[in-house]
Amino acid sequence: MxxxxxxxxxxxxxxxxxxxxxxxxxxxxxxxxxxxxxxxxxxxxxxxxxxxxxxxxxxxxxxxxxxxxxxxxxxxSPSVLELGFGYLGSLNLTDLAQPLLEELARTVNQSSSMAVLDGQSIVYVARSPGRRIMSVTLGVGARLPASTASMGRVLLSGLDEDSLDAWLTHCKPAKLTAHTVTDVRRLRRIVEDVRRQGHAWVEQELEMGLCSIAVPVHNGDGRVAAAINVSMPYYPDVERDATRTILPQLKLTAAAIEGCAPSHRLPAVAA
Incomplete structure (x- = not known):
């Protein structure tokens, strides 16, 4: 045997x-x-x-x-995304958002992105690039200061007052352009305005010639979980035009993501 x-x-x-x-x-x-x-x-x-x-x-x-x-x-923390960079495309949130962001970018003929809050920064988790209007190339995993980015201000508007107080205590905005808001008290007022109006507009604060409009994406509990935006070049009356034509499309895209996402229990934004 x-x-x-x-x-x-x-x-x-x-x-x-x-x-x-x-x-x-x-x-x-x-x-x-x-x-x-x-x-x-x-x-x-x-x-x-x-x-x-x-x-x-x-x-x-x-x-x-x-x-x-x-x-x-x-x-x-959103930093766990760094552990799965090569497989990030398989994440539920990215799968849900990516085709919708691509459709939004085609509709408005500009770039669109999704980000989450991580400390004093926002982290890009999905992006559909359009015309390149920034001096740096942004992709998934890229970071920008939350205080100066439209998506950052939307995400900050989702914090409760205690969390926002704590976040602002550690905020030290850098003067990136002549238009950058660096006064923390003024930044608080801006965030409160964003909370009331439901969207954020940033004009040439991050980089000269660059503007951006953003709206929140809510989870099943109605709390802000992420933000999406559209970026565009500056020109006179750009805010009026973006509010009139791009903002409605942004809101439709956010609603479409929210309509798919409740079963995935998107985590609420936190400081």
Whole structure:
């Protein structure tokens, strides 16, 4: 009779298995659509590790920018997108938004984008480029200062007052052009106006000759989860024309994304 095949040792027991890496990834996987906010105890339970180990892992991930503390719970940061750059196109939100942004860009003959808030920056998560009107090339994963970008101001308008206060405390806007708003008190008033009117307009604050109009994308709870915009070159009366012709198309696109997205439970924007 042939000898019985010897059982192969599990890879987890081999010298090549990096246990600390596996545990760190387990902490990230503890968050999902049903568990977007977790306490340290919940993280330890869902990652099947001790509370002490979970604490060290979550503190490391927080230091690296992949999670952040929100009250007494932890939430994922948009920076986790960097871990899946090559596979970002498969994310639900991107899948939902990309064809709609492309249609919007064709309709208005300008570039359109979607972004989320990450600290003092916005992070692009989807984009349909049109005519190039910026000196830098923007793509998925690109960052811009939230205080100066139209999408940033829309995202800030979705914060509650305490969160906005905390965000503004750390805000140090750079003077990028002669038109850039750098006074934090004035910036607060602008954000409050955006909250009331439902859209943001930025004219030559980020770069001379560049204008942008943005609207929020809400999750199933009615809270701001992301922002989409259209960028265009400056000319006299551009704000009037954009408000009249582009803003309605932006709102239709946002509504279309929202109509598809509730089942995916988009996380609300947070500081």
């Amino acid at each position: 042939a000898k019985s095949a010897r059982a192969q040792p599990a890879f987890e027991d081999s010298r090549d298995y990096v246990q600390s890496l596996a545990r760190g990834l387990a902490v990230l996987r503890a968050f999902d659509a049903e568990h977007t906010r977790l306490s340290l105890a919940e993280i330890a339970h869902r990652a099947s590790t001790s509370r002490a180990a979970a604490r060290r892992l979550i503190m490391t991930l927080e230091h690296l920018g992949y999670v952040r503390l929100s009250g007494r719970e932890y939430v994922l």
